[in-house]
Amino acid sequence: MKILTGNDLATGDVIWWSGAAWSRHVEDAADVADQGEAIARAEEGARRVTGAYVIDATQTPDGPRPAHIKDRIRALGPTVRPDLTLKPADPAAGSWVI
Amino acid sequence: MYKYDEYDQSIVDARVEEFRDQVQRRLAGQLTEDQFKPLRLMNGLYLQLHAYMLRVAVPYGTLNGRQMRLLAHIARTYDRGYGHFTTRQNIQYNWIKLADAPDILAELAKAEMHAIQTSGNCIRNISSDQFAGAAADEVTDPRPWAELLRQWSTFHPEFTYLPRKFKIAVIAADEDRAAMRLHDIGLQITRRDGILGARVFVGGGMGRTPMIAPEIRDFVPADQLLSYLEAALRVYNRYGRRDNIYKARIKILVHEIGADRYRDEVELEFAQVLTLGIDPPAAELARISAMFAPPAFDAVPSVPHELAAHDPDFAIWRTQNVSAHKQPGYAIVTVSLKPIGGIPGDASADQINVMADLAERYSHDELRVTHAQNIVLPHVREADLYAVWQALADAGLAEANLDLISDIIACPGLDYCSLANARSIPLAQKIATRFAPRQQDLGELKLKISGCINACGHHHAGHIGILGVDRKGTENYQLLLGGSGAEDVSLGKITGPGFDEDGIVDAIERVADRYVAERSEGERFLDTYRRIGMQPFKEAIYG
Amino acid sequence: MADLAGDTDNLLRFRDDEVHDEPAMTLDSFVADPGNASAVRLEAGDDARALLPFIDRLMLVEVSFPSFRDGRGYSSARILREAGYTGELRAAGDVLVDQVSPMRRCGFDSFAPEQPIDQSVLRRSLDRYDDVYQKAADGRVPVWQRRHG
Numbered sequence: 001m002k003i004l005t006g007n008d009l010a011t012g013d014v015i016w017w018s019g020a021a022w023s024r025h026v027e028d029a030a031d032v033a034d035q036g037e038a039i040a041r042a043e044e045g046a047r048r049v050t051g052a053y054v055i056d057a058t059q060t061p062d063g064p065r066p067a068h069i070k071d072r073i074r075a076l077g078p079t080v081r082p083d084l085t086l087k088p089a090d091p092a093a094g095s096w097v098i
Numbered sequence: 099m100y101k102y103d104e105y106d107q108s109i110v111d112a113r114v115e116e117f118r119d120q121v122q123r124r125l126a127g128q129l130t131e132d133q134f135k136p137l138r139l140m141n142g143l144y145l146q147l148h149a150y151m152l153r154v155a156v157p158y159g160t161l162n163g164r165q166m167r168l169l170a171h172i173a174r175t176y177d178r179g180y181g182h183f184t185t186r187q188n189i190q191y192n193w194i195k196l197a198d199a200p201d202i203l204a205e206l207a208k209a210e211m212h213a214i215q216t217s218g219n220c221i222r223n224i225s226s227d228q229f230a231g232a233a234a235d236e237v238t239d240p241r242p243w244a245e246l247l248r249q250w251s252t253f254h255p256e257f258t259y260l261p262r263k264f265k266i267a268v269i270a271a272d273e274d275r276a277a278m279r280l281h282d283i284g285l286q287i288t289r290r291d292g293i294l295g296a297r298v299f300v301g302g303g304m305g306r307t308p309m310i311a312p313e314i315r316d317f318v319p320a321d322q323l324l325s326y327l328e329a330a331l332r333v334y335n336r337y338g339r340r341d342n343i344y345k346a347r348i349k350i351l352v353h354e355i356g357a358d359r360y361r362d363e364v365e366l367e368f369a370q371v372l373t374l375g376i377d378p379p380a381a382e383l384a385r386i387s388a389m390f391a392p393p394a395f396d397a398v399p400s401v402p403h404e405l406a407a408h409d410p411d412f413a414i415w416r417t418q419n420v421s422a423h424k425q426p427g428y429a430i431v432t433v434s435l436k437p438i439g440g441i442p443g444d445a446s447a448d449q450i451n452v453m454a455d456l457a458e459r460y461s462h463d464e465l466r467v468t469h470a471q472n473i474v475l476p477h478v479r480e481a482d483l484y485a486v487w488q489a490l491a492d493a494g495l496a497e498a499n500l501d502l503i504s505d506i507i508a509c510p511g512l513d514y515c516s517l518a519n520a521r522s523i524p525l526a527q528k529i530a531t532r533f534a535p536r537q538q539d540l541g542e543l544k545l546k547i548s549g550c551i552n553a554c555g556h557h558h559a560g561h562i563g564i565l566g567v568d569r570k571g572t573e574n575y576q577l578l579l580g581g582s583g584a585e586d587v588s589l590g591k592i593t594g595p596g597f598d599e600d601g602i603v604d605a606i607e608r609v610a611d612r613y614v615a616e617r618s619e620g621e622r623f624l625d626t627y628r629r630i631g632m633q634p635f636k637e638a639i640y641g
Numbered sequence: 642m643a644d645l646a647g648d649t650d651n652l653l654r655f656r657d658d659e660v661h662d663e664p665a666m667t668l669d670s671f672v673a674d675p676g677n678a679s680a681v682r683l684e685a686g687d688d689a690r691a692l693l694p695f696i697d698r699l700m701l702v703e704v705s706f707p708s709f710r711d712g713r714g715y716s717s718a719r720i721l722r723e724a725g726y727t728g729e730l731r732a733a734g735d736v737l738v739d740q741v742s743p744m745r746r747c748g749f750d751s752f753a754p755e756q757p758i759d760q761s762v763l764r765r766s767l768d769r770y771d772d773v774y775q776k777a778a779d780g781r782v783p784v785w786q787r788r789h790g
Contacts (some may be wrong), residue, residue, distance in 0.1 A: 012149035078513040080523045105784040249774045255746035259712025630711035
């Protein structure tokens with residue numbers, strides 16, 4: 001599947017396109033098929049996102065998993081600071097990245 | 099230390115308002131990201147993996163307690179309670195909101211700080227010797243020169259859209275503690291016939307094409323230095339490559355046309371620029387120098403090391419992290435930001451405050467940031483060392499590992515950086531943990547890790563260097579041996595095929611074992627490597 | 642040659658004289674046959690020094706900025722001003738509002754940006770800094786001179 005990500009223009013937060021809006025959680029990411037570039041352009045124009053780009057991901061029971069480690073680190077947070085990730089209480093979150 | 103006058107303050111204040119205006123225009127849609135990016139970068143604001151990152155300048159690595167405390171305040175108020183000290187003697191924050199950036203800059207300006215030109219294709223923060231003003235081997239304090247350059251380079255109208263970034267280092271001792279010859283321009287202040295001036299090296303750097311800067315001029319007198327640099331930069335601005343970002347640094351220009359031709363071009367330009375009167379009068383350097391006059395040292399007796407060493411942990415730290423000061427009875431303390439298993443260069447707001455307190459109480463209100471990502475208290479009375487050590491130990495800042503294998507330079511890597519190909523920090527943590535028990539025996543061993551070919555972790559200059567690469571979507575690490583960023587500058591060589599994260603730690607162990615087996619009395623790892631060459635280490639690693 | 646004169650719809654001038662509307666020649670054609678021409682266009686990579694023998698007769702030099710990131714034209718401008726050129730010096734092409742101020746410092750006194758420049762933003766930008774650190778081509782007094790007279 002193809003999913004769309006970027007950063008919130010004002011806050012810098014990593015965000016994922018859910019099909020109708022942006023979410024901070026990769027679990028919410030929707031398959032954008034071949035619409036990613038068009039959505040990215042429109043959303044950048046509306047200044048809701050900056051640096052938007054389309055990535056490959058696989059659908060899993062827990063939601064989309066980005067194909068590249070860089071985007072998995074973006075989805076979770078720094079592997080060396082579990083306390084600052086989106087899942088500070090989940091000790092298994094780090095292995096999802098690697 | 100340098101103190102702003104009304105002019106410096108007005109310029110920094112104006113910059114805050116200019117950036118506030120630029121941010122507002124971006125948020126209002128009057129600037130595209132493509133147009134805004136170079137503007138925000140010239141104020142140190144990146145978009146990184148998780149958020150915006152703000153890099154705050156610490157000019158030539160010098161700051162006082164008030165400024166240090168402000169850095170803690172910013173970490174706590176606008177970030178997530180910590181900051182990361184960098185190899186350019188700056189500090190960066192990883193979780194900044196765009197809308198907050200102007201307010202942060204306004205707070206910085208009140209303490210004579212800024213983020214001007216901490217990124218972008220312009221002249222970056224001027225770096226220097228972290229022992230400046232305290233080292234016995236310096237010709238003069240290099241920091242007044244660095245301040246002169248800071249002012250000259252700030253909003254230099256001609257050099258704001260250079261082909262690529264431009265880094266200048268200034269030292270004034272034969273011992274090079276600033277990796278001077280690995281900069282776009284390295285200046286070594288020397289004295290000739292009673293006149294101070296600079297030896298000029300141009301075209302060094304790391305990155306994907308590491309180069310050691312050749313000497314371009316053996317002496318430029320102080321009163322012509324800015325004219326000479328103006329000429330050196332103009333030649334680069336005109337002829338540096340703009341067709342390929344990877345070939346745009348001045349090192350490529352100097353390499354492609356040759357040092358001799360580059361020198362000739364600069365001399366032609368220099369002759370022209372000298373007629374323009376762009377160098378300030380000698381009174382300006384004198385004005386700045388007066389603010390760097392040595393603090394009022396007390397006449398105190400030297401404390402014999404043996405007497406102080408009544409605590410074995412203190413004794414180890416005293417031996418490892420304390421350096422000789424030019425003033426009898428005083429010492430230079432390096433505070434390690436490399437706790438075993440920790441994140442190199444990171445400090446919490448609480449730790450930053452502890453260091454600020456110690457500077458005010460024990461170090462004439464001065465701190466330095468080192469290019470090896472540590473903090474220096476430059477002027478501590480020997481009699482106070484034990485108290486300083488105890489306070490550092492309470493704050494988790496007393497690791498006794500300066501220049502040992504666990505004193506690792508590491509870039510933020512793939513945990514934070516959008517350019518990285520591999521993580522650097524977890525590797526640094528594993529290496530430090532594995533080798534800490536034998537690091538005293540291994541002696542001086544500078545290990546440097548970069549998470550991509552841009553070499554922010556100085557891997558080319560490590561006695562042992564590690565370069566993280568992306569091999570088909572997985573992290574892979576190459577090993578380099580034999581680099582140095584010091585006065586015996588050299589570039590490391592790759593041992594051979596790369597390793598995974600555990601494999602490279604094992605490979606380093608085999609390198610360390612071979613060094614211990616081969617070393618002569620008193621020989622550092624680097625000395626042994628230079629004596630016996632790569633082959634024995636290759637055999638040890640790959641069998 | 643009209644297309645070489647750049648887009649002058651957005652022309653912004655900091656001079657009192659009349660606009661010199663002679664079409665600008667390329668550097669190559671000018672050097673090959675200067676004739677009576679007094680307007681030349683420099684591409685970003687052209688050597689401004691080639692014009693130094695002619696600076697007394699030139700009335701317009703247009704310096705091209707193919708991208709706002711290409712800073713070579715700033716040096717071209719300074720070279721011309723440092724050699725005594727007093728005619729119109731025009732920055733043409735991808736020139737952004739935040740760049741006008743440093744360009745003024747390098748000696749440009751005329752701008753032909755591809756995109757119109759917001760006048761209120763420009764006014765704020767030009768009035769922003771009361772002080773400058775360097776002596777450049779615009780005659781502004783650097784801070785060190787204020788400090789030491």
